[in-house]
């Protein structure tokens with residue numbers, strides 16, 4: 001149940017690599033945060049894992065299976081990979097229930113119905129409004145819907161692109177606590193890109209810091225939190241006295 005990226009090179013135009021021989025590993029049940037400056041390739045890494053971008057070299061492997069050539073929908077359906085992009089992660093004009101049904105489109109109908117009811121119980125705020133349009137939800141509730149939708153097929157690996165973007169500090173804390181609950185309840189591993197470094201590291205097991213498409217630092221969440229250079233560059237910490 002390990003997700004790994006081995007020496008991947010990837011980019012959007014020929015001869016311009018955004019990811020440069022990048023390797024990361026997410027062990028079963030781990031929460032791993034990817035930090036790094038703007039443009040360092042964090043979102044590109046998630047797109048490569050989910051199959052939106054084809055690596056020029058290297059491998060993406062989920063649970064021992066090389067994902068090369070497997071399109072996005074089959075990675076979700078057959079390979080246990082789920083992805084919540086930063087933008088456009090819900091369908092506003094559709095109801096909450098319809099959004100969840102779409103998330104379960106690859107699941108057999110009986111199992112889909114059961115899963116949908118289970119998730120509406122796990123998310124009582126969504127359950128109470130199951131027939132309402134998704135665009136009537138608050139920012140935090142929308143993010144919860146996006147997570148619930150990604151969970152519909154019962155993934156083993158959850159990829160999250162800046163899940164706390166745009167949330168108030170209170171909602172952010174709730175969201176990160178919730179991500180940990182998802183990990184505990186569903187047994188998924190979580191690979192998330194975040195700008196809110198200190199808060200995301202609080203709930204993470206390990207972290208990588210990317211700079212220009214390479215791994216600049218890696219370690220336990222505590223090591224990264226306490227790393228002076230990382231603190232000054234990415235966590236807004238002042239110089240140590």
Ligand SMILES: Nc1ncnc2c1ncn2[C@@H]1O[C@H](COP(=O)(O)OP(=O)(O)OP(=O)(O)O)[C@@H](O)[C@H]1O
Pocket residue numbers: 012013018036037038039040041042043044045
């Ligand atoms: N669709 C695209 N076509 C061409 N270049 C792109 C595309 N998407 C991203 N890039 C470029 O790839 C580089 C890395 O972008 P990416 O979105 O992976 O960075 P990031 O680390 O997630 O940044 P941020 O923290 O700002 O979201 C940037 O220089 C960006 O301009």
